[in-house]
Amino acid sequence: MSNKASRPNLLWSILTMKCPHCRRGNMYNSGNPWNLKKVFDMPEKCSECGQPFELEPGFWYGTGYVSYALSVALSVATFVAWYVLIGMSVQDTRFFWWMGSNIVLLIVLQPWLMRLSRVIYLYFFVRYNPDYADAHKETEQDATAHQHQH
Numbered sequence: 001m002s003n004k005a006s007r008p009n010l011l012w013s014i015l016t017m018k019c020p021h022c023r024r025g026n027m028y029n030s031g032n033p034w035n036l037k038k039v040f041d042m043p044e045k046c047s048e049c050g051q052p053f054e055l056e057p058g059f060w061y062g063t064g065y066v067s068y069a070l071s072v073a074l075s076v077a078t079f080v081a082w083y084v085l086i087g088m089s090v091q092d093t094r095f096f097w098w099m100g101s102n103i104v105l106l107i108v109l110q111p112w113l114m115r116l117s118r119v120i121y122l123y124f125f126v127r128y129n130p131d132y133a134d135a136h137k138e139t140e141q142d143a144t145a146h147q148h149q150h
């Protein structure tokens, strides 16, 4: 266990929005997603390993599906929590209170969810490399070669 301590945990790296390649560099310039002017304020590439974030123009279009899936998953989670903690019945309005609360929650969390979607999306395409310092140059060459193909 202890020799893995230097390897950042996958889930934690996603939640703290770290670069998928090195899990150390930040994917966003500001830590606060609720500053809406800067919600998508990302560096062009990772400050730690040089991993580019927007892999190609329009790369982020697919994140709509991710944020949709996240919203659904979150709604299911709040539904279950509400059902267990508060309960629901067809004879009162508790179901509608859940629905209202859930909508408010989704709206409040939206900037954070949109950011998280980009992070998760990029994690699909970029593999973690613990030796990112050595692989740095190779990665840059790959990225350049990829661009030339288009």
Ligand SMILES: [Zn+2]
Residues within 6 Å of the ligand: 019, 020, 021, 022, 023, 024, 025, 046, 047, 048, 049, 050, 051
């Ligand atoms: Zn990185």
